[in-house]
Amino acid sequence: MVKARKFVLANLFKGEPKVDDFRIEEEELPPLLDGQILCETEYISVDPYQRGFTHRYKVGATMIGSQVFWLRVARIVESRSPQHPAGWHVVGTWGWRDRTVVDPTPAPDDILPLMLVPDYRDLPMSLAVGVLGMPGASAYFGLLNICHPKPGEVVVGSGAAGAVGSIVGQIARIKGCKVIGIAGSDQKVKCLKEELGFHHAFNCKTANMDKALKEAAPDGVDVYFDNVGGEQSSAVIANMRQGGRISVCGCISVYNETKVAMAPVVQMHMVGKELVLEGFMVIRWLDQWDKAFLEMAQWIKKGKLKYREAVAEGFENTPKAFIGMLRGENLGKAAVKV
Ligand SMILES: NC(=O)c1ccc[n+]([C@@H]2O[C@H](COP(=O)([O-])OP(=O)(O)OC[C@H]3O[C@@H](n4cnc5c(N)ncnc54)[C@H](OP(=O)(O)O)[C@@H]3O)[C@@H](O)[C@H]2O)c1
Incomplete structure (x- = not known):
């Protein structure tokens, strides 16, 4: 049985979020069914509208469940989906969790489906939630x-x-x-x-x-x-x-x-x-994101476009990184290396 950790909302935010507005909970993940994949999070994206949208959530909700933009880069560690082999990276929207079992088949009401990350070669995977995300x-x-x-x-x-x-x-x-x-x-x-x-x-x-x-x-x-x-x-x-x-x-x-x-x-x-x-x-231009990322990756390789990242270390530091980003402590993309 694989164990996973997730952040849930311990309190609704009043003004600036506080570290103790979040709580870590453990859960046991079910064995994989046909078509499913087990993902291990490598980077969690912390974004301003994770604050803007939280009026929609209730105490105890996973931070932030299946909401649209709660992005993270994860490595597929086990797969029963031929289109999603183990070892590949994906970007998904499953909240602040360190491991998840996912069915990658797009559902009709998915606003942002699971995305396979192309091979960046010498660029860091974190860019999938930053300049190439x-x-x-x-x-x-x-x-x-x-x-x-x-x-x-x-x-x-x-x-x-x-x-x-x-x-x-x-x-x-x-x-x-x-x-x-x-x-x-x-x-x-x-x-x-x-x-x-x-x-x-x-x-x-x-x-x-x-x-x-x-x-x-x-x-x-x-x-x-x-x-x-x-x-x-x-x-x-x-x-x-x-x-x-x-x-x-x-x-x-x-x-x-x-x-x-x-x-x-x-x-x-x-x-x-x-x-x-x-x-x-x-998401209005979701069908064209790939084209934009190709052009921006070229600009990066030619040295025309530079990226800065503010990457905190450790899953348990995700709330701190989130609060720091809202305070303006980040220069460039704020993320957490799990
Ligand atoms: N419409 C969309 O589809 C979409 C998509 C992505 C992002 N966004 C929006 O784009 C904006 C930037 O997002 P981001 O991910 O790039 O965040 P970010 O700029 O990397 O981080 C947030 C920054 O906001 C600034 N800030 C914090 N409190 C502020 C305040 N009271 N007044 C003015 N600035 C404040 C800080 O910078 P300083 O230290 O420089 O003040 C902080 O570093 C956000 O409003 C976000 O919601 C919208």
């Missing part, structure tokens, strides 16, 4: 398919040093745009400018946003990739140029809030400058 796809499609950036245009990204934001800025630079990043520490700003090739970057906690934007983009901003919402986004929208495009990826500034957050009104700018704003869920 859901965050990378969000950056790629959210920027290119919604904002259509053109060479010479000014692109601003918030949460710019994070999993999605760090890739958005680099793709915009590859497309010939002038790139401005907004991040939450001087260390992140330094990394954006000196390592990731952003043309300008500033610290939203210390800079005067309006002044910094006017200095970096005196003629205004053409494209805004919004990861955070709130006051930061109002400041960028107020500095946009006629016909600007805004891709709304997330709203992390409010995920821990218990009251409705307030931010300056943006509608006058939207009307006067005829701005276009569109939100998205990255």
Whole structure:
């Protein structure tokens, strides 16, 4: 009998999650039936909307059960499915568990089916939950398919040093745009400018946003990739140029809030400058993810696209890594090596 550990919610979050809001439980996994595989988790992805979605859960729920984006990279250690041989890696959505028995056959209501990870050769497997996974796809499609950036245009990204934001800025630079990043520490700003090739970057906690934007983009901003919402986004929208495009990826500034957050009104700018704003869920382009990953893997190999990771060690440290990511302790993709 194989034993497995999983995190369950011990308490519903009030504001910022705490380590003791989680509890580890052990379970015995059943023997494999025909068609099933036994997976051992190698990396667990910790993501902001694991916080955003938790109002949907009850105490005792596996963190976070079968929800769509609870991604992890796992190695198949035993298989009774010919299409999923032992030794292969898969990305799946079975919550914070160290082992699972899975039936990999896609169900009609699966939003994100199990995905086999291609052979990355010399790249780390963790990229399957980072730049060559859901965050990378969000950056790629959210920027290119919604904002259509053109060479010479000014692109601003918030949460710019994070999993999605760090890739958005680099793709915009590859497309010939002038790139401005907004991040939450001087260390992140330094990394954006000196390592990731952003043309300008500033610290939203210390800079005067309006002044910094006017200095970096005196003629205004053409494209805004919004990861955070709130006051930061109002400041960028107020500095946009006629016909600007805004891709709304997330709203992390409010995920821990218990009251409705307030931010300056943006509608006058939207009307006067005829701005276009569109939100998205990255699964919209699921059928094209592979193509995007191929292109991004090429950029990585050519040295045009760099990735940063903040990988914590040990399954039991998953809540700490999750809370740290929500506090902004990560530079690049936050994950846990199980
Ligand atoms: N729509 C989709 O399909 C989709 C897919 C993936 C991700 N997302 C969204 O994309 C956004 C970025 O996700 P990610 O995985 O790349 O996370 P991330 O940026 O790697 O990590 C979260 C970052 O958010 C910033 N942050 C924390 N509290 C904040 C606050 N109160 N105000 C402003 N920033 C704050 C911190 O960066 P600083 O230290 O720089 O502030 C922190 O490092 C999230 O909003 C997420 O929900 C959406």
